[in-house]
Amino acid sequence: MSQFWKPGAEKPRLLDDEEGGVVFLSSSLSSASSIGYGYASIEKQRQRLPVYKYRTAILYLVETHATTIIVGETGSGKTTQIPQYLKEAGWADGGRVIACTQPRRLAVQAVASRVAEEMGVKVGEEVGYTIRFEDFTNKVRHLSSYLSIFGVIIFVMHAGISSLAVQDLTAIKFLTDGVLLREMMDDPLLTKYSVIMVDEAHERSISTDILLGLLKKIQRCRSDLRLIISSATIEAKSMSAFFHARKGRRGLEGVELVPRLEPAILSVEGRGFNVQIHYVEEPVSDYVQAAVSTVLLIHDKEPPGDILVFLTGQDDIDATIQLLTEEARTSKKNSSGLIILPLYSGLSRAEQEQVFSPTPRGKRKVVISTNIAETSLTLEGIVYVVDSGFSKQRFYNPISDIENLVVAPISKASARQRAGRAGRVRPGKCYRWLYTEEYFVKEIPAEGIPEMQRSNLVSCVIQLKALGIDNILGFDWPASPPPEAMIRALEVLYSLGVLDDDAKLTSPTGFQVAEIPLSIWVSGRGAQKELDEAKLRFAAAEGDHVTFLNIYKGFLQSCKSSHWCHKNFINYHAMKKVIEIREQLRRIAQRIGIVMKSCESDMQVVRKAVTAGFFANACYSEAYSQSGMYKTVRGSQEVYIHPSSVLFRVNPKWVIYHSLVSTDRQYMRNVISIDPSWLLEVAPHFYQQHRLNPIH
Numbered sequence: 001m002s003q004f005w006k007p008g009a010e011k012p013r014l015l016d017d018e019e020g021g022v023v024f025l026s027s028s029l030s031s032a033s034s035i036g037y038g039y040a041s042i043e044k045q046r047q048r049l050p051v052y053k054y055r056t057a058i059l060y061l062v063e064t065h066a067t068t069i070i071v072g073e074t075g076s077g078k079t080t081q082i083p084q085y086l087k088e089a090g091w092a093d094g095g096r097v098i099a100c101t102q103p104r105r106l107a108v109q110a111v112a113s114r115v116a117e118e119m120g121v122k123v124g125e126e127v128g129y130t131i132r133f134e135d136f137t138n139k140v141r142h143l144s145s146y147l148s149i150f151g152v153i154i155f156v157m158h159a160g161i162s163s164l165a166v167q168d169l170t171a172i173k174f175l176t177d178g179v180l181l182r183e184m185m186d187d188p189l190l191t192k193y194s195v196i197m198v199d200e201a202h203e204r205s206i207s208t209d210i211l212l213g214l215l216k217k218i219q220r221c222r223s224d225l226r227l228i229i230s231s232a233t234i235e236a237k238s239m240s241a242f243f244h245a246r247k248g249r250r251g252l253e254g255v256e257l258v259p260r261l262e263p264a265i266l267s268v269e270g271r272g273f274n275v276q277i278h279y280v281e282e283p284v285s286d287y288v289q290a291a292v293s294t295v296l297l298i299h300d301k302e303p304p305g306d307i308l309v310f311l312t313g314q315d316d317i318d319a320t321i322q323l324l325t326e327e328a329r330t331s332k333k334n335s336s337g338l339i340i341l342p343l344y345s346g347l348s349r350a351e352q353e354q355v356f357s358p359t360p361r362g363k364r365k366v367v368i369s370t371n372i373a374e375t376s377l378t379l380e381g382i383v384y385v386v387d388s389g390f391s392k393q394r395f396y397n398p399i400s401d402i403e404n405l406v407v408a409p410i411s412k413a414s415a416r417q418r419a420g421r422a423g424r425v426r427p428g429k430c431y432r433w434l435y436t437e438e439y440f441v442k443e444i445p446a447e448g449i450p451e452m453q454r455s456n457l458v459s460c461v462i463q464l465k466a467l468g469i470d471n472i473l474g475f476d477w478p479a480s481p482p483p484e485a486m487i488r489a490l491e492v493l494y495s496l497g498v499l500d501d502d503a504k505l506t507s508p509t510g511f512q513v514a515e516i517p518l519s520i521w522v523s524g525r526g527a528q529k530e531l532d533e534a535k536l537r538f539a540a541a542e543g544d545h546v547t548f549l550n551i552y553k554g555f556l557q558s559c560k561s562s563h564w565c566h567k568n569f570i571n572y573h574a575m576k577k578v579i580e581i582r583e584q585l586r587r588i589a590q591r592i593g594i595v596m597k598s599c600e601s602d603m604q605v606v607r608k609a610v611t612a613g614f615f616a617n618a619c620y621s622e623a624y625s626q627s628g629m630y631k632t633v634r635g636s637q638e639v640y641i642h643p644s645s646v647l648f649r650v651n652p653k654w655v656i657y658h659s660l661v662s663t664d665r666q667y668m669r670n671v672i673s674i675d676p677s678w679l680l681e682v683a684p685h686f687y688q689q690h691r692l693n694p695i696h
C-alpha cells in the first residue's frame with residue numbers, strides 16, 4: 001500500500017496583516033537543485049538556500065519587531081544563515097552577542113562548526129558554542145603559533161590578551177536552551193545578547209518552554225532585545241498569541257512603539273520534492289530485523305541515494321548496526337557499497353564528521369539515527385527514509401510519582417518531518433515499517449504533547465525558584481503544566497530541604513542544588529559476552545553507583561589510559577568527560593563553600609548520599625516474591641531491576657533506582673541497595689514510620 005505526500009502541502013502559510021503585524025513575501029524559489037552542492041563555493045551554497053531570498057525581510061522584521069516568528073522547512077537555512085545575516089547587519093557590533101539556542105547538544109556542536117566553516121574562522125573565535133561542560137567561546141586567535149616562536153614573553157602577553165578578549169570575540173554563539181537558562185542565574189536580563197534566536201521551538205522541550213516564558217518577561221525590561229522564534233512546524237498563531245498577550249505595557253495613543261510588540265510571522269517556503277510513503281501491510285514483530293531487511297531491500301532494488309533510518313535510542317541503533325553489518329557481509333547480493341553509521345548525541349567529533357561528510361561515489365551511506373535527524377540536523381543526499389514511527393518519550397504520572405522513558409509512537413507532524421528528509425535532493429521514498437496505513441490515520445495523534453505536560457517538574461521548579469520566580473503556579477507558560485505535577489515537585493523539594501515553609505529556596509542548600517548539574521556517563525560497546533565479563537570486573541555488591549565509582553578509580557589508576565578503557569570495554573571519551581564533570585563540580589562546590597571530603601573506602605556514605613538525593617525512588621521486594629518483582633514505596637507500582645544492572649538477579653530487599661524505563665515491564669536502571677532506616681533519616685517528611693513498618 002502506498003500513498004503520496006508532498007512535503008510543503010501542509011506547510012504553515014504566511015498570515016495576513018490583520019492577524020499579527022505581518023509582511024507578505026512572495027515565495028518565488030530558486031529551481032536549482034541542491035545536488036552538486038559539494039562543487040559550489042561556500043558563498044554560492046549560501047545563496048542557494050531558500051532562506052536567502054528572505055534575508056532583507058528577516059532583517060527588516062527583526063529591526064522593527066520585538067519578536068519575529070520564522071517557520072521554514074528543515075534544511076532551508078534558518079539555523080546556519082540567520083545568525084550570520086544578523087552579524088552582517090551589525091547586531092554583533094559593540095561587543096554584543098547573537099545567541100542561537102538548540103534543544104540538543106549535538107546540534108549545537110554541528111551547526112557551530114558549519115557556521116564557523118562558512119565564515120572561515122575556527123570554532124571558539126567569532127563563532128562559538130557552549131553546551132553543559134563544554135565552552136568553546138572567546139578563544140584567542142592564532143596565539144599558539146606565536147607561542148612557539150616568542151616563548152615565555154609572548155606567553156605572558158597571551159595571558160593578558162586572553163583576559164582582554166573575554167569581552168567580545170565571539171559574535172555568534174550557539175548554545176543549548178538549558179545553558180542559556182543557567183546563564184540567567186548570573187545575568188538575569190541576558191544583557192550581553194542583542195538577539196536571541198530560540199530555534200527548534202516546535203520541540204517544546206521543558207527548557208525551551210521555560211526559556212520562552214522568561215524571555216517574554218525580559219522583553220518588558222529590554223526594548224533593545226530582539227527575539228526570533230524559529231522552527232520547522234511551529235503553531236505560529238498560538239506562539240504569536242503567547243508573545244502578544246501582555247499585561248501592563250501599552251503604547252501611547254497614536255504613538256507607535258518601536259519595536260512593535262505584536263510578533264511578526266514569516267514563512268520560508270522550502271523546495272521539498274515528492275516523497276512516496278510505503279506502509280507495511282501487516283504489523284511486524286521483530287523490529288530490528290525489519291529495519292535491517294528494509295535497508296537491504298532498498299540497497300538491492302533502488303537506485304543510488306543515501307538511507308536514513310529512524311530508531312529510538314542508542315541500544316536499538318547499536319543492535320541494528322550489528323545485525324546490518326553481519327547480514328550485509330553474508331548476503332548473497334552485493335552489499336559491499338554500504339557505509340553504516342550511527343547518529344545520536346554523545347558521538348565523538350570524528351564519528352559526527354563521518355555522518356556529515358559526502359558519500360564517496362559508488363557507495364551508499366546508511367545513517368541510523370534517533371529523532372535528532374528529524375529537524376535538528378540536515379543530512380545531504382538522503383533519498384530513502386526508513387521510519388520506525390517511534391521515539392523515546394518521557395511520561396510522568398503525578399499521582400504515582402513515576403516518570404517513565406517510554407518508547408511511544410511519534411505524532412503525525414513528526415512522521416511527516418521524518419518523511420520530508422527523503423525529499424531534499426530529489427523525489428524520495430519513506431518506509432513506515434512498524435504500523436499500517438490504517439493505524440497511522442486512525443490512531444496516531446496529530447501533534448505531540450509538550451514535554452512540560454508529561455514530565456516530573458522537580459528540576460524545572462528549582463531553576464525557576466533560583467531565578468527568583470516565586471509564584472510558580474502563576475508563571476506565564478506557553479503551555480501550562482498540570483497543577484498536580486507542580487504540587488508533587490514542590491512537595492519533593494520541601495522534603496529534600498530545598499524549599500522552606502514559604503516555598504522559597506532555602507539558603508544555602510537550595511541554591512547549591514540549583515547550581516549543580518549531574519550526569520552519569522559510562523557506556524560500553526562491543527561483543528556482549530566480553531562486555532559482561534568486563535562489567536563483572538568492576539561489579540560491586542552494593543550496586544551500580546559503587547560500580548561506577550570502581551570504574552572511575554580504575555581509570556585514575558591507569559593514568560587515564562585509553563588502552564585501559566579499550567581493554568575494559570569502557571568508553572574513553574565518556575571517562576574523560578567524567579573527569580571534566582568532576583572537576584567542574586569540584587569548582588562549583590569550592591565556589592559555594594562546600595568542603596570536599598573523600599569517602600575513602602566507606603561505601604555506606606556513598607549509598608546514604610544516593611539515598612538522600614533519590615529517596616523518592618525507593619523500592620522493596622516482597623518476601624514471597626520469586627519473580628524479581630519490586631514495589632515502589634510511594635505508589636506500589638510493580639518494577640523490576642534492569643538486566644544491565646549489576647544487581648540483576650541479586651535482588652537485595654531494599655533498593656533505590658535512578659531512572660525507570662518501560663518496555664515490556666517497568667525496569668529500574670542504575671540501582672543501589674540501601675538500608676530502609678536511612679529513608680526515615682534523610683526524608684522524615686516523606687517516609688513516616690507507619691509507612692515503612694509493615695514491610696520490615
Ligand code: CDP
Nearest residue numbers: 074075076077078079080081110111114378
Ligand atoms: O535550520 P534549517 O533546518 O533551516 O537549515 P540549516 O541547518 O541552516 O541548514 C542549511 C544547509 O546547511 C543545509 O543544506 C545543510 O545541509 C547545510 N549544513 C551542513 O552542511 N552541515 C551542517 N552541520 C549544518 C548544515
Ligand code: MG
Nearest residue numbers: 078079375376
Ligand atoms: Mg535548524
